[in-house]
Amino acid sequence: MLRISQLVKRYGNGEPVLKGLDLEVPGESVVSIIGASGAGKSTLLRCINRLVEPSSGSIELNGVEITTLRREELRRTRRRIGMIFQGFNLVDRLSVMENVQCGRLGYIPYWRAALRRYPQEDIDRAFHLMERVGIAHYADKRADELSGGERQRVGVVRALMQDPDILLADEPTASLDPVTSRQIMELLQKLAAELHLPVLINIHNVGEAREYTERIVGMRFGKLIFDGKPEDLDQDAMDAVYSGTSEDAARQHTPNSEALAT
Incomplete structure (x- = not known):
């Protein structure tokens, strides 16, 4: 509430x-x-x-x-508090998976994020959510290679990764x-x-x-x-x-x- x-x-x-x-x-x-x-x-x-x-x-x-x-x-x-932005707010040079994992930054140690060593359970959840919104096949693609609708779906999954x-x-x-x-x-x-x-x-x-x-x-x-x-x-x-x-x-x-x- x-x-x-x-x-x-x-x-x-x-x-x-x-x-x-x-x-x-x-x-x-x-x-x-x-x-x-x-x-x-x-x-x-x-x-x-x-x-x-x-x-x-x-x-x-x-x-x-x-x-x-x-x-x-x-x-x-x-x-x-998950937030979805009009301008997507993605890091263009990072992959879809890496952008999605940004939703977990408040939960994991800094060194994991810096080294991009995400917990397996977070990777599994990311794939599940990306599959749900239809972008799992873009997991390794750079964010700046996506269309507007695809980028917004990444933003949705990133917000959902915050639980x-x-x-x-x-x-x-x-x-x-x-x-x-x-x-x-x-x-x-x-x-x-x-x-x-x-x-x-x-x-x-x-x-x-x-x-x-x-x-x-x-x-x-x-x-x-x-x-x-x-x-x-x-x-x-x-x-x-x-x-x-x-x-x-x-x-x-x-x-x-x-x-x-x-």
Whole structure:
């Protein structure tokens, strides 16, 4: 369970990017975050794993308060938060297998990583996951020789190698063609069910959010103004998210927690 309470992020003396945001993501759920550029979607994901430091508020993952962790405690917790990036974030000169094993860096001694002497159980798990997403035959291929869709599958496996408690995906299909985008979203949907993982996806494509996620969160100017099922995202709710209707109108399209639980 991810529980976020009154989260605020401010850069310098400017207007806060996140303004007292509250959000809960239970286990085994696939949740998409939509909103115009500048809504705070990426900042929210980066606050969860503290790639960006929150200004105030609470972020709790499975009972652990992330915002107060320091050094070793933060490192141990962060390794259980899988992250999939829009730009893939692969090391181009390394092989697919070596990139995938980067997901284990928080678990193995430094000397093993430096010498690329990965535990056999990690190699076996990597092959299993790569087979699952269809890239096992690329294990020895350099990352820069892959297509965009193949590179993103490497990113997915790398995140899963962390044995994560939650998977965060920041615009995972933005750099991909429409067909490959749908394949990646379908893959994330299936993996969430198979591995019993909560998945939080920041996405611009509302059609994909409707089709592949079971809950949609709409943000505008750092606030959560829609939270409901895909079928509840009607034109009025879309206007609230992307056109900026009044706060009263926005609240009208935010179902209560009891409705979301059904």
